[in-house]
Amino acid sequence: MPPDKVAEYADGLCYTDLMAGYYTAAPDDVLQAIADYSAWFFVWDDRHDRDIVHGRPEAWRRLRDRLHTALDHPRDHLGHRDPVVAGLADSVLRLYGFLPDTWNARFARHFHAVIEAYDREFHNRTEGIVPTVEEYLELRRLTFAHWIWTDLLEPSAGRELPEKVRKNPAYRKAALLSQEFAAWYNDLCSLPKEIAGSEVHNLGISLVTHEGLTLEEAIADMRHRVEECIREFQQAEKDALRFADVLDDGTVAGKETGTAVRTCVGTMRNWFSSVYWFHHESGRYRVDSWDDRSTPPYVNNEAAGGK
Template sequence: MQAFPHSTTESPTAVAVPPSLALPVIESRFPRRLHPYWPRLQEKTRHWLLEKRLMPAEKVREYADDLRYTDLMAGYYTDASEDVLQAIADYSAWFFVWDDRHDRDIVHGRVGDWRRLRHRLHAALDAPRHHLHHPDPLVAGFADSVLRLYGFLSRTWNQRFARHFHAVVEAYDREFRNRTRGYIPGVEEYLALRRLTFAHWIWTDLLEPGAGCELPESVRKHPAYRRAALLSQEFAAWYNDLCSLPKEIAGDEVHNLGISLITHEGLTLEEAVDTLRRRVEDCVEEFLDAEREALEFADALADGTFRGKELSSAVRICVGNMRNWFSSVYWFHHESGRYMVDSWDDRSTPPYVTNEAAGEK
């Protein structure tokens, strides 16, 4: 089917979703939206990747647009201002490049390189301005994107974002150690780790600059808001696991909910796929209930005061963007060259990455 039947873009995309991965509820009940800034967003993020030397020029020319990183963000934070969306999209592109570096460091046993990068990211998160010209492009690019994100809301929001991303870096370190040891975490251990490596709370934090309003803790931690936010992120992580399971089994991966189910629950591959799919489908249905409760919560915030009206409007925008995440993630997995492993010359090496160690030794 056509992914953008009513799109404002110049080139709507028609994709065929494999029956085993098709979710009719997404296609019918989660219409896909796209920020009108998207064509310019794609162009500017491509230039940013080149400017920051995050990918070699030939890789950017050949692969950047087909990876569709900007599509993912433009389909998520659809109410963000253009400068906020640009900062989020550049940060997201950086995140994918970082994920690839992490994977290559594991594959090639570059323990020292990873250790240095881990410490530098922690330092850049706390003092991004001091790392803008770091010799490792990944550190400098991270500092640039974080500094821009820090400019939209208050210092309190910045500190929360930093706290959440420090935890993501440490989770990536645990994943590094698990993979180098061949350790497959149990189901509950994996689910807790996945919430960090998928950066659930980072993408949720970014809903706020996307809505142009920092939410107080009483709103962010209200059960109705938090449940809807968590379900939107769980769907994305589990659907990613469903789509990548055959590839990750073939590549001797250890981090996938299906792999944990097979190893620790004694499921067959087919049973693990069925269980994963059922979890994903249940997550969608649960979100529809949570969304209704979150919108009722938003209505209750409108207490006749200016602040109440502001918070109510912001929560409605955030919940609407949580809904966007379902369709954006779903179509991204079927359009992005990141997941078209059957078209790669070497299934173990994505064509858009470089295997050389990067950064200062």
Template sequence: MPAFPYSTTSTVTAVPPSLCLPVIEAAFPRQLHPYWPRLQERTRAWLLEMRLMSADKVAEYADSLCYTDLMAGYYLGAPDAVLQAIADYSAWFFVWDDRHDRDIVHRRPAAWKRLRERLHTALDAPRDHLRHEDPLIAGFADAMVRLYSFLPDSWNDRFARHFHAVIDAYDQEFHNRTEGVIPTVDDYLELRRLTFAHAIWIDLLEPSAGCELPDTVRKHPEFQRAALLSQEFAAWYNDLCSLPKEIAGDEVHNLGISLIKHEELTLEEAVAELRRRIEQCIQEFLAAERGALRVADEIDDGTVRGKEIADAVRACVANMRNWFSSVYWFHHESGRYMVDSWDDRSTPPYVNNEAAGEK
């Protein structure tokens, strides 16, 4: 099928049978924010400006990695400036993830410890780090200053709490991987909610909708369930698609790997179990989505404020749905997962494989 049914492209994306989910292709039509062409152009320029990727790697890989496609397919309805800030932050997140991976592969605990501490500090005072010597810190600070500008301090404080937890989870993953610890399935699922940053992507639904949701809405079980399921799908489908890359790289953080180690499944059985969980997650979301929309209907009480909050909830729930299709197609279009085309299956060609951080 076309990569974007509503765009001018005629590209057909082939999905391997082992990764194909007909329900996504049939029931979750893909959409794309109209700002996407400028988004791609400006994020590419931002990666260069922040020195997060070298000019040759930006030219060769930035567009094919499809980082902007992922965000432009998720945060529909976001003001252009909000989507741009989210997309730049998301691109930064992928670069950070790659630095973390290289620090593990090259056994650089001191570099990782320094980076982790700097990120915690920059998260609380990003304006103080805009000119930091490490491009990863300066780029993070730039993205955070922009993200903090859209909603009140209460949202900023919540986002910071959530991302501090993500940084700590990355530290746990660092130690697990360097020590060869494969988490149990339950431990992995708990940690994965943090390393995938479930709460962060859910938080970003609010500036996209132009409204900070009251705690009574955000913490409503129906709203929370729909939001969590959208993220669980994304994390588990990522694990399914990443399994060959991560086995090649001697990874220990993947639901499939935990199933093989602790449930004594074969690779084929682990893939089947991953698919079962993913497909169940989709079906449960369809029910949770209806419940979350009922929450919006209850809020829409005829008052101006009620309508504002209800419309924001509906926008958030619609984008939870968009996450399914955006994540699905991203994994089949992004060069990040085309491990069979790499010269070295354990070393992504788009990363800086030098000893970054050991200055």
């Protein structure tokens, strides 16, 4: 993004505001690190998009490989000449400082999977392949980084959760529903931009292509899925809070774990309000005011790696 575009658009994109609305219980240094990582994620997403639009497979492959390496060795990449690589290194190095190495390794494992999912999206978009609905939903859980944002609940709560807690069905269902809502609502709000750009990666586009729905029917289907996420979460939230009560068994460890789970579940609830607010306040989705409905006006098509 050129400097003049930063001045004109950065605040209006609301990227850090989005995170401030999610992780409300996080200490300031944790929230700042998450917010910066989120802003980096949007920049990376735009670079990925421009590499597709302008047919730059070699640039994308270089970036993919460098991100994998920077994720495992962030300290060695802080001064990398590509600011997207250096930005990831800076972000994850800060995130790795809050919880034990076991959390760091899990975060890295989950983000390696996200990078590879972006690579699969690159292939689908360059080849014009519209995934089936089920294929898309599975891939979307990775490209939206469901488990990354769920991992970040823990430093916000100040405690790494044991595996048996994270994999408990009540906790896991509530976490998944909060992310499904966010991903599908994002698809709904992104649909005009992605149709204008001849996109293939959007739930609505998969519904039209593979389920034979009209555009209006696909939008109605997406709205229904979003509403179901909200209804199902309300029950899942109750189950997860009951699970937190069970964990709080009178021991010090039990009380700390139960408290952390309650904090995490409260943050899951925040996703709904903050995602809704963001998509109606951020300049990222105001396609009707753009000269080209497929391209945000702040994007520089000659970004690094693209010349």
